[in-house]
Amino acid sequence: MPRLVVGLGGDWADTAIDIPDGSWGSLLTGEEQEGGPRVPVAELTRRFPLPSWRGAPYLASR
Amino acid sequence: MGDLLLVQYEGANEAEFSARFQQVTPAVMAKGVEDTAFYRYNRLVSLNEVGGDPGLFGRSVEAFHAHCLKTAEKWPATMLTLSTHDTKRSGDVRARTNLLSEIPAEWESAVRRWAEHNERHRAQDSQTETSNTSCTRRCRSLAGRRARLVAFLQKAAREANVHTSWINPVQAFEDALTQFAGSVMADAEFKSDLESFIGRHQLVALGRLASLAQTTLLMTSPGVPDLYQGTEVWNLSLVDPDNRRPVDFGRLASLLSEIRSAELSDVMARADEGAPKLWLINRLLEQRRTDPELFGSSSYMPLTASGAKARHTVGLSAIACWS
Numbered sequence: 001m002p003r004l005v006v007g008l009g010g011d012w013a014d015t016a017i018d019i020p021d022g023s024w025g026s027l028l029t030g031e032e033q034e035g036g037p038r039v040p041v042a043e044l045t046r047r048f049p050l051p052s053w054r055g056a057p058y059l060a061s062r
Numbered sequence: 063m064g065d066l067l068l069v070q071y072e073g074a075n076e077a078e079f080s081a082r083f084q085q086v087t088p089a090v091m092a093k094g095v096e097d098t099a100f101y102r103y104n105r106l107v108s109l110n111e112v113g114g115d116p117g118l119f120g121r122s123v124e125a126f127h128a129h130c131l132k133t134a135e136k137w138p139a140t141m142l143t144l145s146t147h148d149t150k151r152s153g154d155v156r157a158r159t160n161l162l163s164e165i166p167a168e169w170e171s172a173v174r175r176w177a178e179h180n181e182r183h184r185a186q187d188s189q190t191e192t193s194n195t196s197c198t199r200r201c202r203s204l205a206g207r208r209a210r211l212v213a214f215l216q217k218a219a220r221e222a223n224v225h226t227s228w229i230n231p232v233q234a235f236e237d238a239l240t241q242f243a244g245s246v247m248a249d250a251e252f253k254s255d256l257e258s259f260i261g262r263h264q265l266v267a268l269g270r271l272a273s274l275a276q277t278t279l280l281m282t283s284p285g286v287p288d289l290y291q292g293t294e295v296w297n298l299s300l301v302d303p304d305n306r307r308p309v310d311f312g313r314l315a316s317l318l319s320e321i322r323s324a325e326l327s328d329v330m331a332r333a334d335e336g337a338p339k340l341w342l343i344n345r346l347l348e349q350r351r352t353d354p355e356l357f358g359s360s361s362y363m364p365l366t367a368s369g370a371k372a373r374h375t376v377g378l379s380a381i382a383c384w385s
Contacts, residue, residue, distance in 0.1 A: 004373070016368055
């Protein structure tokens with residue numbers, strides 16, 4: 001999720017996010033994404049700037 | 063006194079005092095703060111919002127997560143919204159206005175330049191002028207609907223209760239204000255400079271991106287999202303009556319049916335129509351209907367970002383929904 005988008009300047013550079021382990025499915029595009037440490041944000045936002053995902057960690061926890 | 067107001071003492075008089083206090087104070091606050099001070103104090107106008115506090119200049123990501131965690135625990139079914147029939151500026155107007163907080167020096171220099179240039183159109187009061195200038199910028203993007211701008215300015219001036227008011231309207235001031243707005247909007251040189259500023263800082267595209275970001279948060283944060291009519295696509299509305307204009311639901315329904323199953327690239331190609339926002343809302347609401355527990359606030363988990371632009375991220379595993 002981008003914030004302060006002017007300063008962001010459309011370039012995520014090496015920014016990464018830690019995603020819980022497991023397989024995640026996009027709520028928006030149907031793509032799949034593997035969890036793990038330091039997943040590049042640029043990769044997550046390639047198709048749509050605001051990705052939302054659901055995944056196995058959630059399904060297992062309920 | 064605190065205990066008395068919190069109905070900690072029994073008794074008819076005590077209860078009545080507490081009830082009367084509760085009946086009077088919200089109205090006093092609304093008229094004094096939201097309907098008067100918010101039209102006089104024009105620092106960053108997106109903060110002058112119903113229920114908001116202009117003294118709170120932004121929030122940290124940590125504070126946002128703490129707020130969401132508390133909401134998930136205490137009020138998981140609370141209503142979330144960006145725009146209502148009562149907001150002073152729609153969520154999309156605020157998203158765009160907020161961009162200016164990132165370029166304060168550029169904005170200040172532009173406002174000073176415009177104020178000086180537009181002096182020829184005769185502004186009467188510096189505070190009102192600041193409000194006028196920023197509003198003119200926003201309203202310009204609404205295809206310059208002069209009548210809407212004039213109606214807003216008249217209301218803002220009356221609410222501010224400095225040069226004119228609802229009780230004692232000062233016709234001469236309001237005529238001058240109307241004249242000023244009309245002249246400014248018809249000033250080709252000003253218009254060109256304004257458009258150049260908007261283009262140079264990509265304010266339209268970035269405002270849309272910020273709109274999509276806050277819409278995603280609206281749809282996925284703990285609570286129940288409420289969408290005000292017409293905000294399914296870009297909606298740049300000011301205070302009522304501007305935000306109570308009729309909504310073309312037929313157009314929205316057509317657009318939705320056209321993009322529902324469209325390729326994402328086709329949706330993005332129709333950005334000017336607001337298609338990306340409608341598509342995003344549709345997708346997330348459909349997920350919500352299919353699997354309400356996914357949005358059930360039961361396991362909200364902030365995600366941590368790192369790297370050069372880490373401060374530009376808000377990551378949340380709202381029940382395994384990274385957004």
